[in-house]
Amino acid sequence: MDLLKVADYMNRYPVTFSAEMPVEMAVDRLIRGRQTGGPVIDEQKKIIGFISEQDCLQRMLMSTYHDQQAARVADVMNTEVLTVKSYDGIIDLAQTMLRAKPKLYPVVDDDGHLLGIITRSDVLGAIDKELHSHYGKVG
Template structure:
């Protein structure tokens, strides 16, 4: 049967940011990775924030309207990050996603170090694989 732990369905190469990166650099990284957001990490790979496309869009609109100076990731990142542990069940996370807002969750170890990320598409795919496996065994 297909594993239902988030670690087995995570993106092992998520887009990441550091606090001193400019928003323009972060946007470029988002566009190249085709990911909707990612964790902000410190020099030790510890998750200290999160940056999404929406955060960047808001800042870019404000910057163009007010002709502001260059902003950095630390100026717009969210510092309250909802991260999950690698052994969390995909089904449990799917249930949490019904009430929590994040579309992408960092997966961290017990020290808060980044292992990967998991998004809604990966959750949907994992559940689909699980259901398919169940149908095969039932026939």
Template structure:
């Protein structure tokens, strides 16, 4: 099971954001994709941060209360992002997910360029598929 690699189960087309993007536009991306978090990238596709649905929600609630709409993604994004490599073990990532808070991890190459994301559901799916492949139908 250690041979299950992140690259086999990751989302190759995650929702992404730029630092300059308005919070309202980022919110629409979350609504359209139904993803709960996404990487913030620069023009060269290099990971510079991570934005979660909860950070957007907090800002929009504050904006509604104060009737102000002037924040951008760079004001909300986390820059201390936990990442994984495409060749990392899904099992080890699952264990990491039990110890750390992130539900979504950006997958980056050795140069820090974004390749995709992997979430808890992807890890569950990988483990489930592996376990089911070991059972014979009718056994």
């Protein structure tokens, strides 16, 4: 199982966001892309933040109650982002996921450029696939 790497199970084409994007557009992208959140990137594809469904929901509710103007992604995104590297092991990531709460992690290169994302479901699927490969060898 030590051979399982993030690169083998990550989504290389995630939904991404820009800081200047309206929150309503971000919500549309989240819904269409079926992601619970995603990385906010700059023009060089470097991660500058992360926006989640919860961030969007909170802002949209506030706008509804207070009849406020539309917000930008930069107004609601988190700037502290937990990331992983493509060469990280799936088992190590699974252990991190047990301690930290994000359901989705951006995958970055050593310079912080976005390569993709990996979700809890991806990690669970990788481990399940590996375990099933061993089940067939038993007996």
